[in-house]
Amino acid sequence: MQISGRTVVIPGATSGIGRALAVALHDAGATVIAGGRRQALLDELAAEHPGIGTVVVDVADPASITAAAADVIERFPATDTLITMAGFSEPEDLTSGDFVDASARMVTTNILGTVRLIGAFTEHLAQVGSGSIVTVSSGLAFTPLAPMPTYSATKAFVHSFTDSMRLQLRDSGVRVREIIPPAVQTEFAPGQSTAEWAMPLDEFVAETMELLAKDDDELVVDHARALRDSEVNGNRAELMDQLTHLG
Numbered sequence: 001m002q003i004s005g006r007t008v009v010i011p012g013a014t015s016g017i018g019r020a021l022a023v024a025l026h027d028a029g030a031t032v033i034a035g036g037r038r039q040a041l042l043d044e045l046a047a048e049h050p051g052i053g054t055v056v057v058d059v060a061d062p063a064s065i066t067a068a069a070a071d072v073i074e075r076f077p078a079t080d081t082l083i084t085m086a087g088f089s090e091p092e093d094l095t096s097g098d099f100v101d102a103s104a105r106m107v108t109t110n111i112l113g114t115v116r117l118i119g120a121f122t123e124h125l126a127q128v129g130s131g132s133i134v135t136v137s138s139g140l141a142f143t144p145l146a147p148m149p150t151y152s153a154t155k156a157f158v159h160s161f162t163d164s165m166r167l168q169l170r171d172s173g174v175r176v177r178e179i180i181p182p183a184v185q186t187e188f189a190p191g192q193s194t195a196e197w198a199m200p201l202d203e204f205v206a207e208t209m210e211l212l213a214k215d216d217d218e219l220v221v222d223h224a225r226a227l228r229d230s231e232v233n234g235n236r237a238e239l240m241d242q243l244t245h246l247g
């Protein structure tokens, strides 16, 4: 994919992977519209990187997605790429029923948020020609982390949905790709931004930018390969056990 000249909207770019990728894409010559709930962080990003556009959006709120998509398409009609970055996790203890509310929150943001964003942008992306949708799953979609069961399952949903979407949109001209990150040093979970078991953010983004410039359906950095392929490699259960004892 040619990055320079693209117009990329990234709901979930106020921090972490989304923010770093937004800056990298901007530096590579793309027009970037960063999204998220935290207006102050969007303002800071736009001030630090003149030219980056912003949109406030809460992907857990269908009306917010509808309004944000209309706003982006009106202000940036050349928008040709959607990266569905917004997502979060909460730990869950399945030994009592207390986990159910957390589970519902993750389903709302990670699954319905992704689906609703895709629903809000797909027709526009098909109209502009050479449109692109890039979803964000996780190595945990393929090798679940037992303390985060719903989170891992939401990412398995994103992977499966992405595969079907790729086939359905084959004749629409919209290219469908999936970023499959390993653990990356962000504020995603407490202590993760400095954890040795997580990949440095700048390295992850540099490798992902190289993969974006190529043409693979799945963007899998080297650090994510073991999680992505554990089922094929026959060590999924062993890896799940190891992950449970990390951190």
Ligand SMILES: NC(=O)c1ccc[n+]([C@@H]2O[C@H](COP(=O)([O-])OP(=O)(O)OC[C@H]3O[C@@H](n4cnc5c(N)ncnc54)[C@H](OP(=O)(O)O)[C@@H]3O)[C@@H](O)[C@H]2O)c1
Binding pocket: 011, 012, 013, 014, 015, 016, 017, 018, 035, 036, 037, 038, 041, 057, 058, 059, 060, 084, 085, 086, 087, 088, 109, 136, 137, 138, 139, 180, 181, 182, 183, 184, 185, 186, 187, 188, 198
């Ligand atoms: N870091 C990892 O180890 C890792 C591994 C695999 C996959 N991922 C995935 O990568 C993506 C980015 O995670 P990260 O590590 O960069 O974590 P992060 O620093 O916590 O960033 C999460 C981003 O998602 C946004 N977001 C969350 N809920 C939202 C909502 N309801 N509406 C709009 N935006 C929302 C946040 O913006 P606001 O709070 O401002 O709304 C923020 O910009 C997530 O989908 C995550 O599941 C991360």
